Amino acid sequence: xxxxxxxxxxxxxxxxxxxxxxxxxxxxxxxxxxxxxxxxxxxxxxxxxxxxxxxxxxxxxxxxxxxxxxxxxxxxxxxxxxxxxxxxxxxxxxxxxxxxxxxxxxxxxxxxxxxxxxxxxxxxxxxxxxxxxxxxxxxxxxxxxxxxxxxxxxxxxxxxxxxxxxxxxxxxxxxxxxxxxxxxxxxxxxxxxxxxxxxxxxxxxxxxxxxxxxxxxxxxxxxxxxxxxxxxxxxxxxxxxxxxxxxxxxxxxxxxxxxxxxxxxxxxxxxxxxxxxxxxxxxxxxxxxxxxxxxxxxxxxxxxxxxxxxxxxxxxxxxxxxxxxxxxxxxxxxxxxxxxxxxxxxxxxxxxxxxxxxxxxxxxxxxxxxxxxxxxxxxxxxxxxxxxxxxxxxxxxxxxxxxxxxxxxxxxxxx
Amino acid sequence: xxxxxxxxxxxxxxxxxxxxxxxxxxxxxxxxxxxxxxxxxxxxxxxxxxxxxxxxxxxxxxxxxxxxxxxxxxxxxxxxxxxxxxxxxxxxxxxxxxxxxxxxxxxxxxxxxxxxxxxxxxxxxxxxxxxxxxxxxxxxxxxxxxxxxxxxxxxxxxxxxxxxxxxxxxxxxxxxxxxxxxxxxxxxxxxxxxxxxxxxxxxxxxxxxxxxxxxxxxxxxxxxxxxxxxxxxxxxxxxxxxxxxxxxxxxxxxxxxxxxxxxxxxxxxxxxxxxxxxxxxxxxxxxxxxxxxxxxxxxxxxxxxxxxxxxxxxxxxxxxxxxxxxxxxxxxxxxxxxxxxxxxxxxxxxxxxxxxxxxxxxxxxxxxxxxxxxxxxxxxxxxxxxxxxxxxxxxxxxxxxxxxx
Numbered sequence: 001x002x003x004x005x006x007x008x009x010x011x012x013x014x015x016x017x018x019x020x021x022x023x024x025x026x027x028x029x030x031x032x033x034x035x036x037x038x039x040x041x042x043x044x045x046x047x048x049x050x051x052x053x054x055x056x057x058x059x060x061x062x063x064x065x066x067x068x069x070x071x072x073x074x075x076x077x078x079x080x081x082x083x084x085x086x087x088x089x090x091x092x093x094x095x096x097x098x099x100x101x102x103x104x105x106x107x108x109x110x111x112x113x114x115x116x117x118x119x120x121x122x123x124x125x126x127x128x129x130x131x132x133x134x135x136x137x138x139x140x141x142x143x144x145x146x147x148x149x150x151x152x153x154x155x156x157x158x159x160x161x162x163x164x165x166x167x168x169x170x171x172x173x174x175x176x177x178x179x180x181x182x183x184x185x186x187x188x189x190x191x192x193x194x195x196x197x198x199x200x201x202x203x204x205x206x207x208x209x210x211x212x213x214x215x216x217x218x219x220x221x222x223x224x225x226x227x228x229x230x231x232x233x234x235x236x237x238x239x240x241x242x243x244x245x246x247x248x249x250x251x252x253x254x255x256x257x258x259x260x261x262x263x264x265x266x267x268x269x270x271x272x273x274x275x276x277x278x279x280x281x282x283x284x285x286x287x288x289x290x291x292x293x294x295x296x297x298x299x300x301x302x303x304x305x306x307x308x309x310x311x312x313x314x315x316x317x318x319x320x321x322x323x324x325x326x327x328x329x330x331x332x333x334x335x336x337x338x339x340x341x342x343x344x345x346x347x348x349x350x351x352x353x354x355x356x357x358x359x360x361x362x363x364x365x366x367x368x369x370x371x372x373x374x375x376x377x378x379x380x381x382x383x384x385x386x387x388x389x390x391x392x393x394x395x396x397x398x399x400x401x402x403x404x405x406x407x408x409x410x411x412x413x414x415x
Numbered sequence: 416x417x418x419x420x421x422x423x424x425x426x427x428x429x430x431x432x433x434x435x436x437x438x439x440x441x442x443x444x445x446x447x448x449x450x451x452x453x454x455x456x457x458x459x460x461x462x463x464x465x466x467x468x469x470x471x472x473x474x475x476x477x478x479x480x481x482x483x484x485x486x487x488x489x490x491x492x493x494x495x496x497x498x499x500x501x502x503x504x505x506x507x508x509x510x511x512x513x514x515x516x517x518x519x520x521x522x523x524x525x526x527x528x529x530x531x532x533x534x535x536x537x538x539x540x541x542x543x544x545x546x547x548x549x550x551x552x553x554x555x556x557x558x559x560x561x562x563x564x565x566x567x568x569x570x571x572x573x574x575x576x577x578x579x580x581x582x583x584x585x586x587x588x589x590x591x592x593x594x595x596x597x598x599x600x601x602x603x604x605x606x607x608x609x610x611x612x613x614x615x616x617x618x619x620x621x622x623x624x625x626x627x628x629x630x631x632x633x634x635x636x637x638x639x640x641x642x643x644x645x646x647x648x649x650x651x652x653x654x655x656x657x658x659x660x661x662x663x664x665x666x667x668x669x670x671x672x673x674x675x676x677x678x679x680x681x682x683x684x685x686x687x688x689x690x691x692x693x694x695x696x697x698x699x700x701x702x703x704x705x706x707x708x709x710x711x712x713x714x715x716x717x718x719x720x721x722x723x724x725x726x727x728x729x730x731x732x733x734x735x736x737x738x739x740x741x742x743x744x745x746x747x748x749x750x751x752x753x754x755x756x757x758x759x760x761x762x763x764x765x766x767x768x769x770x771x772x773x774x775x776x777x778x779x780x781x782x783x784x785x786x787x788x789x790x791x792x793x794x795x796x797x798x799x800x801x802x803x804x805x806x807x808x809x810x811x812x813x814x815x816x817x818x819x820x
Contacts, residue, residue: 247566349620374615375614
């Protein structure tokens with residue numbers, strides 16, 4: 001038995017919100033992806049296996065539909081909606097990411113389906129939420145990152161703000177939605193009742209501001225973007241540092257918690273001959289306050305940053321990482337995707353999982369379980385489904401339709 | 416206040432600190448869990464030292480980050496190295512359904528609070544350990560923060576311009592991703608325990624859960640052998656797709672055309688017949704090929720206009736567009752207001768202290784932020800007397816031992 005194996009999830013999400021169902025599926029829930037005939041729009045999102053666009057070759061689809069089953073069903077047609085209602089009778093969760101009101105117009109909104117199954121937890125993932133002045137705004141990852149706050153914080157000072165190159169907004173929203181669904185489920189075990197869970201991606205991505213979305217209301221200084229770091233008022237704080245063969249992330253900060261690490265690093269930098277003892281022995285705990293008050297001139301901080309850079313530049317990424325492990329420095333390398341996949345750390349934990357794709361006669365490495373559960377390990381039971389792969393086992397075996405009925409529905413383009 | 420929230424019966428003994436860990440139990444507290452946060456009286460929680468600060472002043476209770484990650488919890492100060500603390504920890508573990516910690520691996524073992532020991536005290540306990548790289552492996556003991564996990568799991572390198580060194584993703588990115596997986600793991604384990612009676616141990620690597628946010632790029636490498644790199648704001652399928660200047664200092668608008676219809680609507684909104692009639696721009700492939708020229712045309716148009724006016728105009732035409740918001744913009748945003756995103760709490764000394772509200776709206780049993788994050792040791796008396804039911808003498812002895820700081 002896996003951790004969520006008793007539960008059935010109907011996943012009606014479009015190209016946004018796919019991760020929510022996958023988190024439940026990874027933990028063993030029976031997640032059925034319900035797609036329009038021809039397949040979900042997510043299947044048209046690249047990259048593709050061998051760069052050949054095809055509904056069963058989208059790596060975006062693969063990344064977020066593992067462990068799910070898939071059926072096709074035309075919800076624009078009455079017969080399709082009837083079949084969905086039959087599936088809802090036996091479902092514990094339904095996840096959807098259509099524009100607000102879309103499913104209600106088809107009599108498949110929360111209120112409609114709660115009549116069929118009062119215990120149903122109905123999860124909606126949308127860009128701005130179910131209602132409110134921007135509920136019907138057109139969206140995309142970049143637009144949500146702009147509205148939600150993370151975008152303005154990243155980038156080079158002399159260019160526009162910049163997003164993470166891999167879309168993130170609906171992943172944040174999906175993960176919030178999965179947590180909310182299970183919280184509602186916990187309550188359902190007492191009350192026997194379902195409810196509507198309404199997640200707005202724009203709120204979920206505000207998480208990626210490190211609480212700086214509170215800066216204005218708290219009267220704090222607004223951070224400004226800076227390449228490889230952040231600018232707080234006049235103070236430029238680097239977070240990315242040069243190595244001889246690339247870059248490292250290094251936490252070179254101050255205060256009662258972080259200043260201790262900086263003092264430790266400065267001792268080593270001094271031992272290595274990159275700075276004098278007076279520099280080494282500055283008060284790294286009070287240093288931030290000294291900079292803000294002006295007691296320490298910014299030109300002196302610039303000098304220190306330069307000598308620290310001279311130190312980091314004299315080592316490779318691997319050497320700096322080894323030093324971090326040995327001596328407790330706060331340094332890690334900036335890695336490429338290839339380096340992530342080849343990392344000995346992840347290999348030692350058997351993180352990346354080989355998933356067989358018999359249709360190609362190949363197996364591929366997927367990101368592994370998001371956590372190691374001692375009693376109920378996450379298992380990758382199914383590769384991402386092809387279009388309509390489970391139509392027959394679900395319509396025939398679970399809804400009891402005859403082969404003939406299935407054939408008729410197929411011919412009519414309902415499934 | 417009566418607690419009728421979804422997780423009203425869930426009790427969490429929370430050793431987590433800094434950001435990723437506390438942000439996860441904050442979510443569970445919003446849904447009603449009783450979270451007792453154990454804080455060292457000697458080793459300050461890094462989050463208490465980080466910005467934004469209330470009134471832009473350093474202070475033990477002025478960090479908005481700490482407040483945001485710990486609202487709704489009770490706080491007890493406990494020096495885990497003090498022998499007298501052991502009994503309190505054991506009693507909290509006996510009381511709890513869930514024990515969480517986010518120290519470097521082996522710290523809990525060194526104190527004698529590892530899972531094998533704690534399950535003897537509470538056989539059904541669920542224990543979750545969260546750290547940067549997981550409990551095992553050559554990098555298990557690397558100390559650090561989410562900016563470092565973001566670097567080593569690929570995020571930092573993937574943010575910025577192709578012709579420049581990485582700009583880097585903002586801050587401790589994996590600390591924004593991991594908390595949801597943490598909360599999810601705990602809720603699922605609680606359900607499993609309800610069904611079977613069995614607790615378990617959960618080893619969470621913040622890097623490993625965050626990598627799920629890079630899924631398609633990971634597969635592009637493992638399947639196609641392609642190493643995806645940072646591409647600024649451009650998109651492989653859409654154009655235009657960018658951030659354009661508006662009137663004023665550092666004002667920007669994000670604009671995206673998802674398809675040919677969006678493009679026609681954008682041209683109409685810009686009232687630019689030349690763009691609309693340019694056949695080279697009619698298809699996505701054509702627009703991708705002439706991305707730079709299109710970006711220049713849009714920037715030329717947007718530069719003199721008010722960012723809010725651009726947003727309204729494009730959205731009224733159905734084109735995805737939004738001004739790029741800083742914290743003042745977000746606080747004034749009518750949609751954030753409508754969603755109740757900002758919640759003003761009563762702070763014992765500072766008056767009103769605003770934090771972010773719950774992310775999801777539950778129609779029947781909505782989440783709530785019930786109280787301000789605790790100052791150090793604020794709830795010692797409540798936790799010892801009301802939760803653990805210690806008598807007066809027992810509490811006096813504990814205070815005398817110095818275990819509470």
